[in-house]
Amino acid sequence: MPQRRTVTSRSQEPRQRFAEEVKSLREKSGVSLRQLADQLGWDWSTLGKLERGQTLGSPEVAQALDQHYGTPGLLLALWELAVADPTQFKEQYRRYMLLEAEAVSLWHFGVSSVHGMLQARGYARELIAAGGHQGEELDRQVEARLGRAALLMGDGPPRFRTILYEAVLRMELRDRQAWREQLEDLIAVGDQPNVTVQVLPFSAGPFGLDSTEVTFLGLLGGRTVAYTENAHRGELIEEPSSVERLQLAYDSMRDLALSPAESRKFIGQMLEEVPCDPST
Incomplete structure (x- = not known):
């Protein structure tokens, strides 16, 4: 390892x-x-x-x-x-990227998008293009994002849990085939022993992180840091009491989420709803 x-x-x-x-x-x-x-x-x-x-x-x-x-x-x-x-x-994001590569465990909540480590090529490309990238720069950013999935592979990968709000799964891509591939990838990655995928359905009602995308990084030595972000900014949170408050909100939300088995079935049902491309 x-x-x-x-x-x-x-x-x-x-x-x-x-x-x-x-x-x-x-x-x-x-x-x-x-x-x-x-x-x-x-x-x-x-x-x-x-x-x-x-x-x-x-x-x-x-x-x-x-x-x-x-x-x-x-x-x-x-x-x-x-x-x-x-x-x-910004400096905080640079530090987060380095810490992400060192983490022994990660917990994520996606309120608006799939975590970068789990993004399929078509999904990543549409999201990055929506941010204004194009041409060769777009290609470089897509390849770099896809490469982050390597953290979850190989010997001794970190434990990874993602909870995806139902809205994430309802936001379809312009390319329907790429959207099908993303849903299929979410089902497949959930079969990895170190990865857990859960869905927080609309029926769960209000929850504490309703406007916050957050990733917790468990580091060697038992320390945990959190990174929160929205479309305009991100913040690396290292102060223990602040991290603990976010963790409590995350734990409460996890209690509302579907189990991994129920989540797999939920994503599979959504996959059946995506129209197939008649040209394929």
């Missing part, structure tokens, strides 16, 4: 941090640039440019290095922050 990394004192500038982590992981493995290049079948000079911050490569490069070093999602998260518009990611 790969050891989850702790926050370090290295650079908080995303591009430089990416380069530092790539170099640090290679040095800790005890191999030279040329030896690593031989192991991966890459050009050693390209790896050298990554370590010097002269290039960022592609999301596929970050994913391949994560797989090689047994750090699922860490380098990809840093790559995503490094290539993004720096005005788009």
